[in-house]
Amino acid sequence: MAIKPEKLLNKSLNKKVRIVLRNGMEYRGILRGFDEFMNLTLEGVRLLGPEGEGEDGQDIGSLMIKGYDTMLIIPERRAEFFILSRTILATMRTVELQRVSDSIKEMAVEACHDARGDLLEALKGALEDEDSPLGRDILEKLLENAEIAASERIPYCQDTGTAVVFVELGEEVAFDRPGLVEAINEGVRQGYQEGYLRKSMAADPLRRGNTGDNTPAAVHIEVVPGDRLKILFAAKGSGSENMSALRMLPPSAGWEGVKEFVLETVEKAGPNPCPPGVLGVGLGGNFETCAILAKKALYRGIGRRNPDPFYAGKELELLEAVNGLGIGPQGMGGRTTVLDIHIEARPCHIGSLPVAVNMDCHAHRFREVEL
Numbered sequence: 001m002a003i004k005p006e007k008l009l010n011k012s013l014n015k016k017v018r019i020v021l022r023n024g025m026e027y028r029g030i031l032r033g034f035d036e037f038m039n040l041t042l043e044g045v046r047l048l049g050p051e052g053e054g055e056d057g058q059d060i061g062s063l064m065i066k067g068y069d070t071m072l073i074i075p076e077r078r079a080e081f082f083i084l085s086r087t088i089l090a091t092m093r094t095v096e097l098q099r100v101s102d103s104i105k106e107m108a109v110e111a112c113h114d115a116r117g118d119l120l121e122a123l124k125g126a127l128e129d130e131d132s133p134l135g136r137d138i139l140e141k142l143l144e145n146a147e148i149a150a151s152e153r154i155p156y157c158q159d160t161g162t163a164v165v166f167v168e169l170g171e172e173v174a175f176d177r178p179g180l181v182e183a184i185n186e187g188v189r190q191g192y193q194e195g196y197l198r199k200s201m202a203a204d205p206l207r208r209g210n211t212g213d214n215t216p217a218a219v220h221i222e223v224v225p226g227d228r229l230k231i232l233f234a235a236k237g238s239g240s241e242n243m244s245a246l247r248m249l250p251p252s253a254g255w256e257g258v259k260e261f262v263l264e265t266v267e268k269a270g271p272n273p274c275p276p277g278v279l280g281v282g283l284g285g286n287f288e289t290c291a292i293l294a295k296k297a298l299y300r301g302i303g304r305r306n307p308d309p310f311y312a313g314k315e316l317e318l319l320e321a322v323n324g325l326g327i328g329p330q331g332m333g334g335r336t337t338v339l340d341i342h343i344e345a346r347p348c349h350i351g352s353l354p355v356a357v358n359m360d361c362h363a364h365r366f367r368e369v370e371l
């Protein structure tokens with residue numbers, strides 16, 4: 001949250017601060033005063049860098065620094081710093097990248113070993129509603145499989161997937177060092193190694209080979225307001241990913257065209273995406289953002305509807321139509337083809353109606369954390 005500069009500077013009055021100028025000069029001293037232009041007066045000043053390099057630096061006594069020249073003010077003993085520019089001064093929350101790696105590692109192992117609570121509930125609900133004896137038998141086996149995986153700490157599917165990571169990065173979050181994407185990949189590397197998860201990434205799409213550590217993750221970073229850092233992790237299997245599809249419909253196709261495409265995609269997929277799973281449907285955006293919307297829709301908890309009542313209604317309509325196809329658990333027939341369908345919609349060009357269907361399987365391994 002952006003706050004008034006005066007408030008921040010007042011808090012630091014008569015305290016030690018570190019000042020970084022736009023030209024790279026760095027000082028440490030006691031803040032004795034400031035004016036409305038954020039000109040700063042310091043005493044007991046030491047020049048730390050670039051010429052006074054290092055923590056020892058050189059003593060230079062008192063100093064007045066122009067607000068215009070100041071880039072960062074770092075109060076001592078606080079895990080935040082503030083950026084000063086001609087127009088804004090905002091607090092930045094600092095997050096250690098090590099925490100990002102550790103969280104990714106934990107989420108990867110947990111997602112592959114422990115079925116999420118909403119998935120287990122949905123499978124139990126489907127078992128109650130399923131008419132097909134074979135379908136019921138399969139649902140029971142899936143629940144038993146999840147129980148064994150959790151108790152024996154083993155993955156509940158051999159395909160432990162591509163690591164897909166969405167980062168919602170607050171504008172007021174800074175990291176303690178560069179390398180966010182590498183920190184994410186390090187977490188994947190360690191999680192897949194320590195959790196004995198299969199390394200499934202081919203080094204090249206045509207020449208194949210294996211990267212050996214399940215990296216690189218598919219990383220999507222979205223900058224959002226505030227100082228929040230949310231990380232969403234998925235282990236996405238290829239069986240369901242391969243059955244996913246995108247079509248650029250003409251706007252005249254409307255909802256009926258969208259529905260027809262979703263049904264066609266699920267029918268064509270049959271048993272291949274290891275049903276019953278979840279469908280993420282992206283609507284709008286353009287060619288690439290529509291696919292990302294469909295992927296992100298999968299992270300929403302099973303049973304949670306789109307907050308827009310219009311799309312919440314469309315989700316239920318699609319759910320009924322897709323389960324009416326009779327594909328059933330593992331494609332052996334029955335009423336449970338999908339456990340849920342989530343639609344995410346965005347504005348799009350007047351000449352297009354993009355629609356993407358990202359299929360997920362019964363393993364449905366998704367986790368999220370806020371740091």
Ligand code: SF4
Binds near residue numbers: 157239241272362
């Ligand atoms: S689609 Fe899902 S359940 Fe099927 S093999 Fe892949 S990860 Fe496993």
